Amino acid sequence: MTGPIETMAKTTQEGKSRQRTAAAQVSMAEVARHAGVSSITVSRALHHPDKVTAKTREAVDRAINELGYVPNLVAGSLASTRTRIISVIVPYITHGVFADALQGAADILEEAHFCVLLGNSQGAAEREESIVRTLLGHRPAGVILQGANHTAATRRLLSKARVPVVEMGTLPAEPIDMAVGYSNRAASREMTRRLLASGHRRIGFVCVPPERNDRAAERLAGYREALAEAGVAFDPALVRHAPFSIEEGREALGVFLALAEPPDAVFCTSDLWAYGMIAEATRRGIEVPRDLAVAGFNDQSMAAESVPGITTIRVPRYEIGRRAGEQILARLAGEPTARIVDLGYELVARDSA
Amino acid sequence: MTGPIETMAKTTQEGKSRQRTAAAQVSMAEVARHAGVSSITVSRALHHPDKVTAKTREAVDRAINELGYVPNLVAGSLASTRTRIISVIVPYITHGVFADALQGAADILEEAHFCVLLGNSQGAAEREESIVRTLLGHRPAGVILQGANHTAATRRLLSKARVPVVEMGTLPAEPIDMAVGYSNRAASREMTRRLLASGHRRIGFVCVPPERNDRAAERLAGYREALAEAGVAFDPALVRHAPFSIEEGREALGVFLALAEPPDAVFCTSDLWAYGMIAEATRRGIEVPRDLAVAGFNDQSMAAESVPGITTIRVPRYEIGRRAGEQILARLAGEPTARIVDLGYELVARDSA
């Protein structure tokens, strides 16, 4: 165990004067001079090597290497009024679901030589709006964001930006531009139906507050639809809101058991809660699924590791991000694009429900 | 369970002609005209509101709102040769350790109104080099990257860029500029000492191939140092390389048990492996830690959930990213900065070792 230690810099500070980035950088003009050609020829050797003789290309390449030239993309972007930047905004980077989608988007975009300008909304629509405003200032070639609950201003900004926009992880009735996801409502309805089919009638439901989260709202709607179909009355006492954590799953069990009429099944709309709830049930001698059925959502790694294994909904998280990136690229290439891409979901039946 | 469905766009394609981003955007000049002032006054109203009369400021603000003006940061950056972009490069976004650090960096940087330009090296130094080259083209105000094994060209590029650079998660002898992390070697040595102190002499070691990963190399070195201190001979047969996954932990156990002289303890340098190994041991009726002690690294969420709980090394993952961002900001503000910041680690003793 060690504590924080700081070794003071031996190097002298350069001081406030040298914040300017491009300062001592080599410019294209210098490369041109070095190679005995004009700037535009350097530009062409870089971007359209076939439009330049092999000899010129070599001379330019040599000059670039000798001088250590790194093209200034800021200047290039301004001149061409075009960037190779895609903004990707996610609620939380550390949440597995979003991290996977972000990874998918980053993979395909970097492959296509685009850069990802990252935004982190922390799940707040107002924060998202201010991030969108800033990121649009960088004139991205496209924008990818999570979910569909945005402020009116965010929608307006994105529409006016005249760039491809993809909302991921959900299937909004009116996407800003394009959407890639799956039906949270249908997935939730299907899981609830499964619990009902097993004979459960008192079904608890755990989710994040649905007011500020369209996915949670959709899942709650799906749950209610399935109950209605089966003629089971909706009981608000069986709905519990919580932040994401294993611990909250443990606590939710306690709350449910303290009810006058406790549930005989619980649909946790995150595997984290399901995992915690099962662990706590086991600790209390409640057998899952015999005494209590527990279902999860997302098919995160702990779903398979839990004992019993968690019956859950698997969503194509990585694929959603990747496809979102592909949609942007397709639009930029002038190819026809689908307005809504439904990547589906899969109910993974294990032993917990 | 639903399959992929695509709804074709009803909206007509805008075609190849409209890839240009800034195209129909409102310019500062238009805002100026609308407000009856010059561009430079708009610029000042935006960046130095106190250098402008309240009346002018209001007129400008009104024009901005009416026109929906979004400042073009590309043009601004070119003119000022300065950006508010920090490049952050991580090996994998989905790996919890890096996601946490990325989150830490993003949090502090966005707070300071900087944007994160994300790079994803996939753990390959060559890929990192090409990413660094591209990202530097955007003239970031600073660069944060993971670890210390970079190509010579990467080091050269970053040094020549004349911007603050932070390497995170490790304590290199010769940082490119600054480093924020902890000693992988010391942490590994301490854990190995603990296993030795419990009487173990045949200690297995699981890590990723150390040739391409400086952290793995440091951990291996710490393990060997502790063995040497205790006069225990190093046995290459006890070292296993594997990719990160729970499954690989299960497999590693099988390999170790097949040895003529199997280990009585295993130090897994990732909790993932430790978790899998313990699960597999339990399945085979091998009691942990009585029959086999298993130690982990990183204190990921499964470490506490595992039965028995995993004895592991906790590292300040989020804090490392946050501090890395702070170092960049401090340097940009002209404040003195430490060359190396050791944030330490903590051995978390649970029941597995």
Next chain:
DNA sequence: CTGAAAGCGCTAACAG
């Protein structure tokens, strides 16, 4: 406190 002129480093458009 406000403005005019000049230019950031590059690329588009047109010539040769």
Next chain:
DNA sequence: CTGTTAGCGCTTTCAG
């Protein structure tokens, strides 16, 4: 295939 001329939209510098 190569070069010249003009900006991209903003900020810097220097005047008023």
